[in-house]
Amino acid sequence: MSHSFDEISQQLKRRHRKSTRLKWITMGSLGLAGLFLVLFFADMLSKGLPAFQQAYIQTEISYTQEAETDGRRAFDEELLPLISRTAVRTIPLELRNNPDMIGTSKAEWVLANSDVDQYLKGHRHRLSDEEQEALDARVESGQVDLRFNTTFFGSGDSKIAENAGILSAVVGTIMTMIVTLAISFPIGVMTAIYLEEFAPDNRLTQIIEININNLAAIPSILFGLLGLAIFINFFGVPRSSPLVGGMTLALMTLPVIIISTRTALRSVPESIRHAGFGVGCSRWQVVRDHVLPLAMPGIMTGSIIGLAQAMGETAPLIIVGMVAFIPDVGVSFTNAATVMPAQIFTWAGEPEQAFVEKTAGGILVLLTILISLNAFAVVMRKKFERRW
Amino acid sequence: MQTNQLLLIFCSALLLLGLLAFFAGRSKATRLRSAGTAMFAQPDQYAWFTVLSTAGPAVVVSALGAFVLLLMGADIPTLYLLAASLVIAAIGLLVSLNQVKPDFHARQAIERVIRMTLAGAALISILTTFGILISIISEALRFFQMHSFWEFITGTTWNPGASFLASAGRGDGSGAEFGSVPLFAGTFMITAIAMLVAVPIGLLSAIYMSEFAPRKVRTVAKPVLEVLAGIPTVVYGFFAAITVAPIIVNIAGFLGLDASYNNALAPGIVMGIMIIPFISSLSDDVINSVPDSMRQGSLALGMTKGETIRDVVVPAAMPGIISASLLGMSRAMGETMIVVMAAGMRPNLTANPLEDMTTVTVRIVAALTGDQEFESAETLSAFALGLVLFVITLALNLVSVLMIRRFREKYRVNNL
Known part of the structure; x- marks a missing residue:
């Protein structure tokens, strides 16, 4: 069996093409491994970075007599579904420790609950339409804000999401x-x-x-x-x-x-x-x-x-x-x-x-x-x- | 008195005795030497010798005593034990001070003690292996007293069911079935998926890095790939469950297939990504140690670079590549967090990777984190599963070591 010069040179070309192809395939798989890494980090960053911020709501806390037994009385009725249970819970304790605060009131930034937080960050949430409207109005007037999440770095675990820390x-x-x-x-x-x-x-x-x-x-x-x-x-x-x-x-x-x-x-x-x-x-x-x-x-x-x-x-x-x-x-x-x-x-x-x-x-x-x-x-x- | 206080007093007394030994030993040696006698060792060495023989026996005795106390439940009051150790320390001090003589080889004595201590440390790794073996085998034996070994190996239904009631005195636990075949089927399925991802990508990347890549790319790519191996498995588990599984469900839905959110594909693929560096790193080392003369010979015969790699280099490196794959496989089989978080809990004997299935490690975790008593058959079944897992991974590792040794001997490479 004999090949013409042309055939052999064709064959040679094919062989070299195959060789180059191997190079590209191997390079591609290394690139694929690198791509996994990049995708992984991008995914983690996009999911995790929002956790370093937490929603706070500015409101008037009125330290009334009733608030000493029921912390919810200290807040605006409309606001209760929006703020964290932790913020409510600490009010009676605070009043018991400082009885002379009863009767006063002050404007403060309080921790919002996780639904508000998730709503602001554009994730899935459980707020009703009215609650969303109330929240939107407060966002307009600058009474709701995303701030650096000190709780996340400064406290232990909790079953209440906005209160959980590492x-x-x-x-x-x-x-x-x-x-x-x-x-x-x-x-x-x-x-x-x-x-x-x-x-x-x-x-x-x-x-x-x-x-x-x-x-x-x-x-x-x-x-x-x-x-x-x-x-x-x-x-x-x-x-x-x-x-x-x-x-x-x-x-x-x-x-x-x-x-x-x-x-x-x-x-x-x-x-x-x-x-x-x-x-x-x-x-x-x-x-x-x-x-x-x-x-x-x-x-x-x-x-x-x-x-x-x-x-x-x-x-x-x-x-x-x-x-x-x-x-x-x-x-x-x-x-x-x-x-x-x-x-x-x-x-x-x-x-x-x-x-x-x-x-x-x-x-x-x-x-x-x-x-x-x-x-x-x-x-x-x-x-x-x-x-x- | 509290045990803590006792221990504190004991430690400070021992420390004082040690200090006393050091200075007494040194002053005696210095005195002897200044008297003009030629001595075998330096004063400091005599001092350390007295310290060692004061503290050493005392520590050994108290440790042994504590061990006996815990092991046999013997009733030696801690006070007596510690007091006895202190007496031994005092005796050791006196005897060793007496030994401080010009013709005593203090340095060699120290050397012997140190050598023994080091050897003792080396034995701990052996003890660890024995510890693993003993703890797993003894509990597994208790399990096999309740359920037959044959049933465990060949049974196709895993249903611990009401077995925990039996240990509580209610019911006889007869409804429980421990057939491990579905668990191992799940493990093998997920391992197979992982290998299908990791072996081609890992091997091809290794070929690129060792045969094609410029030096610069290589020095960057290798550590970057290693990052994949350094990411904690719990993180991969979260990634598999939250990101990869929904993507697979969506793709399957697009193709008209029905996929579970706990499908085997997601943990398998992610596990494969995790194993890539194990395979690429070792394969890269092996391909690099294939002698250059073989490449040159092949190129001289007119083979292209691709043909050289395919027909000469890779076949020569094959034992090493297989060895790397086996190591990766044993890693995949023992991997826990990815499957605990992303694979299912339901023992399911199926060949469809889109269904949920569970693995050996998932059941081990499930059995040991539940509320059952330790004596229950379900808890003990974890140890039986662990035993089988141990045997399989051990076999894989041994075969892998043998393969790499054969490669090393064939090409006389020393750095693997």
Whole structure:
């Protein structure tokens, strides 16, 4: 079989076209992955950014005698369906604490309820036509305003949407992460030092190594089962507490810290160790005074990345009960607490429209923290990285 | 006295003893040395040796005691235990001070203690694995005493129903059925959808990054893709449930199909997006380690770049690519939050990805967050499901490790 010159050159063209096509296809799939990322962030921002604003209504509060028992009496009848139940509830308490306020009145910005909030932001709401009209009139006269949502950042969870905040979850996350780091950092670094610098190359060491790689790949929910069965049921650590959550997450973070610490230790050149031994240092002295300080930036980077991973973890914490409803901000290791991802999960389960926005707002807070932690780790690695 | 106060007193007493040991040990060593004797170690090393032998045994004894107290429920008053530890600390102090002699190798003694401590830390990871195994297996065994293993593996109806009543003394829980086939079918369906999304996109992106992309694109694209892996799964779950699922329902409605809002497609696709970086990152590393001589040989024979990639590079990297896919698959099977938030609760044995179906992890969460007692069959069934999940993911991981090792040995690459 023979081909003419033309046929061959045609064939060659085809083959090169195919090659170019492959390039475009592969480029396209990378672009597709990037597109997912962009779409995802755009979606979260559009859903979550409104959560940082909250509707307030300006009104005259008249502190009458009746308002001391029934907070609703302090407000204009027409306004009651528009303002938050929380604003009404605080009036009697306020009056009981300051009895001399009775009889006075003052103009104030009060928290509007979530329906007003959602109406102003153009989302689904449950306001009747008359209520909408009343609201529109007030918007015209500048008595309704969207302001920065201090409640969202300054208070704990609530079943009343406009009153729910993320602070208790942030505090819970910090407490849990303290426990996680306090356990996993020393144990992880010590394990890595042992495996990299001290361990003889025997069966036991190999088993430990395989085991660590395996732990890194075990589904996180199984760590939750361990926390439930061993920490809570067996050792009696209080359920839902940052202590048990932190311990469970510490076991999950351990392999991450061990693996990154080993990489960091391995990147310190042998000559440093030889120099140490040459002047008569013992192995521990070489590790403590030379290898460890040189490997520290790498170790810190790995630990921060592990910490960020633990911070976003939800499944094992649900199993150990850290989805509690925590309205008050509490700084304790043994009381029930919640963490940011668990708070997001709880809010995502609320049927009210206003909570969709809260959930996305919580997600934005969490993502901001995680991205800054990771960026910090990368910057640190760039700054302190040494090439030998 | 409160346990907390006792502990505080114990800790401060131990700290004082430690300080005493340090200064006593150092002063004795300094005195000996200033007398002109040649010594094996520095005064500070003797000091640390005395500290270690004062505090070490005391801490070990009190920890052991606390362990026995919790484990066996033995009735040792905390006061006696802590007092005994302090006495041991004092004895340790005296003995070690006596050891501070010119011919004693304090540095080597410290070294031994440190080596043992480090080895002890390394054992904790093994203990963790054992902890997971023991906790899961023991509870799973209790479950299998109530319901037969065979029924659990082959049954097609999952209906915990009234099983919680049995543990409360009402009814015998006979109506409950624990057939896990629909749960695993759901898990496999969602995993399959995820892999259909992740493997092509991940692999093709990896090929682009390692074979076509200019260096600049590569250094930017890789970390950007890693961001996908760093997003918490609870966030993906929300995204799947709130954004992706309605889109799919709308598209299905447009095509005249009937889709549930808890369809399997939404969590599957989102899970696939999450797994892309796992696959692309490892595949990229593997493709990069395929020796350049193979590419050059292929190009020298007149193959185009595309043909080289398709017929030489990718087949050579195949073990690594399969290994990456298996890792991604095990990640997808164990993934919890996305399916808890976006997939259904109803065990449903179907091949239609537009219907709602539930997964193993969803049922584990459902069983352990309900109001049932811990002893109930439904709660224990979570551990049985966990056991199967553990076995499957372990097998996937092991096969994956073996594949990558084979690749490494074939091409003598060390950095994988």
